Amino acid sequence: MNEFSDNQILNKERPFAPQTQKRRQTDTAVSWVFRLATYGILACAAYIFGDIIVKGAPVVFRAEAPFINVEFFTRSPETLVVFETQDGTERQLAFSDYSQWKKDNPGVEIAKEHTHSYSGGGILGPLVGTALLTIICIVIALLIGQATAIFLNEYSSKGRFINVIRLAIMNLAGVPSVVFGLFGLGLFCLFFPVITTASELRVEGWRAIQLFGTEKYLAFQGWGTCMLAGGCTLAVMVLPVIITACEESLKAIPMGFREASLALGATKWQTIRTSVLPYAFPGMLTASVLGITRVAGETAPIMFTAALAHKDKLPWQGLAVNPESGFFGRMLSQVFGFFTESVQAMPYHIYTVAARIPQSEYTRPMQYGSVFVFMVLVMCLSALSVFLRIHYRKKMKW
């Protein structure tokens, strides 16, 4: 304020005098400080991207056709065996290849063999797992989130109930992801009901209810560590994001649409179905992409509910089927078996290769390759959601 009053005294005679040179200089200097801070943040981001791209891209891309490291995308992580043959050439093979190689070359003497866990093969398993988890999560979250948003925007009137709901959503958004993990573990993995036979019953008392007239029990013993539990946990976590985004897209639709429809005698639901939802669709699409972006990157909630560090099979392989049951029984048990498989997941895989194995020249391709692929995927999704938002905002103008 001091400078301000100085200025006034100085320019007493000329109230509309231009600002002093000194004033302008400080202004420029301070704005440069703000500008530098802004670009500093962007520089950090650029450095992180750059580092991962520079070190990760060579793992994924190849100089000759097909230009992509196919093996990296078509195999699951395995132990990497590094060994030297007697003639001094060094070879790196994934464990299954190594066994095969040993069978094919029985005479060759092997020197200096050492293994690196999780560093061989590719990342097919984690990719598939992440995709499945994300799909399950987004289907559940979109169904519930959509309905909630419709209620909040179309049906609700001001009152206590709505305040409580809004408060709950707001608080849900702030809960740490690891707490969602604990919650998912407690509810989905260890409590939710399943129908089992007596031999697989792990609980007693009121938590095991014999179904009338059968040998089966309805047991509140949880689904175990599986993708359904992980997907539900993630869905709960992402719910506030989806609700907010869906509500926004509903809000953007002009009131006139509804009023016109209602004036023509349509019921409330007809109005929503024909005059609101079709126009909200793009916004909902954006919301789901945004939700996928959030969910795909999360690790903590799936650490105890769904993910495994190592798994040989893909989730749909080797499902146990009881041959005695009928067609529907088999179908049902197969579907349920599929959803109760545990999976590998990209973020958990990255955690494993970052934290549990030491850095060396042999493990680095897997480490950087996984991170690169994962980051590119998530970034593409994020960019897609930004693009969709801008695109539809421009297109939908009433």
Next chain:
Amino acid sequence: MSQSDPSSTPSADSKIRGGQFRKKGFTVFGLDLQDFIRFFFSGNASLAIVILVLICVFLAREALLFFPDHHQGLKAYRKSGQEFVDFVGDEVNDFTILYSNANVAYYAELNQTSLEQDNLLAAYRAVQSLVKNETSRVRDRLEDHLDDLEDVVDDLEEAEEDLAKLDPAVDGEKIAELKKEISELNAEKQQLEPVIAELRPELRKASETILNNSLTWKFDDASLKLSEEQREKFREAVLRDEPDAQGDHPYVAELKKISAGKKAAAAEQLVDFKATVTALRDAAKPLKSLHSKLKRVASEAKRESEKFDTAPGRRAALLEGAAKTSDPEEKARKIKMAEAVMIKEPDFATLTQPLYAAIPEHKAIAEKMRTEVAALVKQLPEKASTQGARERLKHARKAERTFDSTVSASLKKMDKWNHDKRYSVIGSVTAFIFGKDWVTNSSWHDFYGLLPLFTGSLMISIIALVVAVPFAVSAAIYVNQLAPVHEQNLVKPAIEFIEAIPSVVLGFFGIFVLGTMLRNVSQVEWLSWVPGFPMSERLTILNAGLLLAFMAVPTIFTLAEDALNNVPGAFSENSLALGASKLQTVLQVVFPTAMSGIIAAALLGFGRIIGETMVVLLVAGNKIKIPDFSEGLGVIAQPAHTMTGIIAQELGEVDNGSLHWRALFMVGMVLFFISLAVNYGAQKILIRFQKV
């Protein structure tokens, strides 16, 4: 959303057939289809409440069961006398800190004189081992061949000796045999020699290639720097170092000799120091032996107590087994075994009797040791030639004071101690919240104290906030107020884009890049004024804090930018009209008006940071200990563990329903309430100051 409800249209019109305002369709309990649809949607919406309640229930279900179990454990801890023994244990621990500081100071002083030579030798060893590793293939082969050659030569000598002993007249046959052998051995030797002669230059060449690589001469330790001349000598020494080389290169040998000589001379100088340190160690011997003696007593009592706790369970299991077996003999045996299970509570008064008996002994020992230690610490040299030793001596003196007060406290506590004293329920709660140790799977006693985890989380969050807020708010001011529109449209999405980087990727970056980078930067000399520099660890509070700051920037930026955006345009227009410059307007009018929103943004950023898991799990170093604040701000260079990290790390490994498991749920509950409180606070601030 105050639309007119279609169901409340006048009913008179509904009688008109085919009219637009038809009557309601079917109803159940007076509710029609529209109402059901409405209930469906409101039901979905209330799911948010249900989920929040369920989270509370499922956290609380496990977490609240923690306290009874914890209380039980603490009761056993007191009853068995472990608590008593830990009073002595505290003294021993404090003394150990004192002693190790004095000891390290001594060695720092001792090695100080030969530091130059030791550093050079360390550099030499680093290069040597690198070269050895890289050339191991050739080197191993050469070594094998040299071994073979040695064997052959030995055999040859032996054979020749034998040959000389034999009398040609008598042992003609043997001589022929030996001669044959000798010629064979000679042939072998001739075969080996050229191979070796070939391998030697090969090894030399391989070594030279590595030595020529400038990376070989870059050391992890920045203080290792070699002159051109020294490098040349080391190069010679490494090249000379073939598998069959005898002794060291003269230069290396000389270095070793000088180093040893200087150390010996220094030891002579420091003989008093050494004597003091040894005397210190000896002074603690009685206390240490008393401690281990008492420890055995308490462990025995603890075992008895555990036996007693599990007895009913074991008995029930045996009886159940007996009920199931049909063989009467087996049944009788099992019932007998079940009856044999001791269900009577062990007599802790007898078990802990030796502890009470040890009080006077301990008092005598502790008082004596206290005076001895005080005297000895006074004898420690006042001055030291190295910075490290001075620091250590300072720490040792401080540790002496701590030790002294610990002894007084322990003596008092022991006098009052009673194994039968009730352990209050509140005591078990405070033992969790203010407990200084988180020790699990120990053979002594498991402690579940939140404090080390909480301080870790808090420190990391504070660092992150201190770094993130200025950057994020500056960026928000710049983007919202100062930048031209086209720049706004580029920068804003770019910063928001950062939010999409998965946390595990950032954690990965922290381990692989930032950690090493920070450590290298911290070793730069002119930065040594920064607290905590130079850092010895890669995974530290600072590293995690910086990454979390980066994560929190987009959150704080977006919210702060919103807050600035919400400031009515008239404010800045008025200010500008009064002749204030753009910057004056921004800093003195717009910014203060948006202050509440910015504070709320920082608070929400804090909520996001303290709940973040993967980055801290990967980067914070995971050391469960309250950071040592004696170094002031330098504490940021230490590793720590966090509340989120401990859950993620340990939950996968513990038994469902055990005390440890419940402790982790309890930590989760604390986190949950912290996040609720932060959220609530931010909302309150926003609402309170919203009306400008």
